[in-house]
Amino acid sequence: MNDAARTYDVIVIGAGPVGENLADRTQAAGLSTVIVESELVGGECSYWACMPSKALLRPVVARADARRLPGLSQAVGGPLDAAAVLGRRDEFTSHWKDDGQVGWLESVGVDLVRGHGRLDGAKQVAVRTPEGGTVRLTARHAVAVCTGTSAALPKMPGIHDINAWTSREATSAKEVPGRLVVVGGGVVAVEMATAWRALGSEVTMLVRGDGLLDRMEPFVGELVTEGLREAGVDVRFGVNVPVVERDGAHGEVRVGLEGGGRVVADEILFATGRAPRTGDLGLETVGLSAGDWLTVDATCRVTGVADGWLYAAGDVNHRALLTHQGKYQGRIAGAVIAARAKGEPVDDAPWGAHAATADEAAVPQVVFTDPEAASVGLTAAEAERLGRRTKVVDYDLAQVAGASLYADGYRGRARMVVDLDRNVLLGVTFVGAGVGELLHSGTVAVAGEVPLDRLWHAVPAYPTISEVWLRLLETLRG
Numbered sequence: 001m002n003d004a005a006r007t008y009d010v011i012v013i014g015a016g017p018v019g020e021n022l023a024d025r026t027q028a029a030g031l032s033t034v035i036v037e038s039e040l041v042g043g044e045c046s047y048w049a050c051m052p053s054k055a056l057l058r059p060v061v062a063r064a065d066a067r068r069l070p071g072l073s074q075a076v077g078g079p080l081d082a083a084a085v086l087g088r089r090d091e092f093t094s095h096w097k098d099d100g101q102v103g104w105l106e107s108v109g110v111d112l113v114r115g116h117g118r119l120d121g122a123k124q125v126a127v128r129t130p131e132g133g134t135v136r137l138t139a140r141h142a143v144a145v146c147t148g149t150s151a152a153l154p155k156m157p158g159i160h161d162i163n164a165w166t167s168r169e170a171t172s173a174k175e176v177p178g179r180l181v182v183v184g185g186g187v188v189a190v191e192m193a194t195a196w197r198a199l200g201s202e203v204t205m206l207v208r209g210d211g212l213l214d215r216m217e218p219f220v221g222e223l224v225t226e227g228l229r230e231a232g233v234d235v236r237f238g239v240n241v242p243v244v245e246r247d248g249a250h251g252e253v254r255v256g257l258e259g260g261g262r263v264v265a266d267e268i269l270f271a272t273g274r275a276p277r278t279g280d281l282g283l284e285t286v287g288l289s290a291g292d293w294l295t296v297d298a299t300c301r302v303t304g305v306a307d308g309w310l311y312a313a314g315d316v317n318h319r320a321l322l323t324h325q326g327k328y329q330g331r332i333a334g335a336v337i338a339a340r341a342k343g344e345p346v347d348d349a350p351w352g353a354h355a356a357t358a359d360e361a362a363v364p365q366v367v368f369t370d371p372e373a374a375s376v377g378l379t380a381a382e383a384e385r386l387g388r389r390t391k392v393v394d395y396d397l398a399q400v401a402g403a404s405l406y407a408d409g410y411r412g413r414a415r416m417v418v419d420l421d422r423n424v425l426l427g428v429t430f431v432g433a434g435v436g437e438l439l440h441s442g443t444v445a446v447a448g449e450v451p452l453d454r455l456w457h458a459v460p461a462y463p464t465i466s467e468v469w470l471r472l473l474e475t476l477r478g
């Protein structure tokens with residue numbers, strides 16, 4: 001194929017949820033925009049992360065809720081229909097085809113170039129196309145890197161020879177393994193252990209630390225551990241995994257444990273964090289280092305690049321590895337690229353139209369386990385580390401009428417972290433069945449810096465789980 005050259009106002013590399021949003025914003029602002037994608041338009045989130053994992057988990061959590069309701073529990077006593085659950089998951093990934101998302105790009109007027117994009121000097125991108133050609137793109141105003149992350153595997157001899165699962169296989173597997181070992185204690189580990197256990201696997205979790213979900217309030221990990229163990233997951237803490245072997249490509253996996261002993265399984269999932277997809281991105285052609293996370297300012301502009309034409313949004317800038325937060329950055333970056341291109345004023349003060357302030361103060365996250373965990377803003381420990389003068393208020397969710405109606409034997413807890421100097425909330429955490437849908441109330445309170453005296457007038461409906469807000473405020477007031 002012959003080389004081609006084209007010029008656009010904005011080039012976006014990576015058509016995951018973040019690149020799509022950013023491109024939509026710049027195109028809508030009147031800047032001609034092209035997006036480059038090497039795999040599927042829609043990115044990790046649509047095909048190997050958020051969508052398939054939540055499609056696997058939804059029936060699991062719905063069944064767990066139903067089993068706690070006399071009159072209904074008898075009807076849902078049996079096992080999940082794994083084939084049907086996997087089939088619904090396949091629908092949510094559009095069977096790993098991106099026609100729908102490509103159609104959407106067309107509908108918003110963004111051009112797509114398929115292939116692997118690399119920076120090639122200032123405002124230049126060279127795309128290696130699947131046909132073996134090169135498309136040379138030049139940006140008049142900006143290049144935005146939205147290339148996301150891939151799974152990070154531990155440095156362990158032979159790890160690349162054992163056909164280990166990463167999040168990709170854990171979300172797209174077509175069969176339920178008889179025995180699954182999960183290494184890690186973060187979000188991917190707990191969600192995938194929950195899903196595959198309910199689908200029928202014997203699951204063993206090997207966690208090197210002493211708790212799960214250690215970036216959240218400590219009681220979250222405790223309650224999620226309890227839930228996993230009750231579901232039959234063997235959760236082991238303080239376990240290092242120095243050796244893993246496998247017979248052939250699909251034989252038994254043997255996991256040697258530090259200090260002796262071993263676990264044998266049919267598959268092993270490494271849910272051990274993420275690495276930026278910047279290894280083959282031409283960063284060195286613009287004075288940056290290959291393989292690094294891209295450090296950005298509040299407007300998502302990459303620091304240390306002359307003339308400020310390079311932006312990075314989403315996972316790749318390491319600010320918050322979540323789809324909604326990356327899309328927020330995409331909206332902010334799209335707006336600021338347009339403002340700078342048109343010579344309009346830039347409002348990058350905290351909470352301004354062109355600053356991704358929520359990344360620091362109000363990141364919401366829901367972990368879709370049984371019980372669910374939901375948090376926004378700072379934990380008590382983070383607030384203390386930052387030297388804030390705080391009061392921590394806890395409440396037992398089981399004492400809330402709406403929660404006891406939701407399920408018999410409801411277990412859960414809520415915490416708010418109060419900024420005593422400003423009388424606003426710094427963070428809120430809920431853990432318990434159904435709390436995911438409660439979280440946005442906390443996000444509004446934290447991001448809106450709603451004064452607690454005013455929050456007192458935000459009356460939760462009776463009898464909902466949201467009444468926990470009233471109980472937390474009453475507890476604060478004594």
Ligand SMILES: Cc1cc2nc3c(=O)[nH]c(=O)nc-3n(C[C@H](O)[C@H](O)[C@H](O)COP(=O)(O)OP(=O)(O)OC[C@H]3O[C@@H](n4cnc5c(N)ncnc54)[C@H](O)[C@@H]3O)c2cc1C
Nearest residue numbers: 014016018038043044045049117147148314315321322323
């Ligand atoms: C198992 C799992 C479950 C998750 N669940 C949730 C959840 O429930 N909620 C949530 O908010 N977050 C969740 N996340 C995190 C979420 O998936 C990421 O935060 C999100 O996908 C980041 O979006 P992104 O657009 O930055 O990157 P990605 O989604 O990774 O997209 C990047 C795109 O760039 C393309 N690309 C990379 N390099 C190049 C290149 N050189 N040239 C051209 N194209 C390139 C890739 O092919 C990809 O399509 C989950 C993650 C995992 C692993």
Ligand SMILES: NC(=O)c1ccc[n+]([C@@H]2O[C@H](COP(=O)([O-])OP(=O)(O)OC[C@H]3O[C@@H](n4cnc5c(N)ncnc54)[C@H](O)[C@@H]3O)[C@@H](O)[C@H]2O)c1
Nearest residue numbers: 154184185186187188189208271272273274321366367368
């Ligand atoms: N529901 C959601 O919002 C959701 C779901 C899944 C993933 N995500 C996002 O995806 C990101 C990645 O998730 P993740 O679970 O892969 O990463 P993580 O950083 O949340 O957890 C990684 C876990 O692996 C452990 N670990 C790291 N290196 C190890 C090693 N060498 N040996 C043993 N254990 C090791 C860590 O101690 C930790 O427990 C998260 O930041 C999260 O925000 C979000």
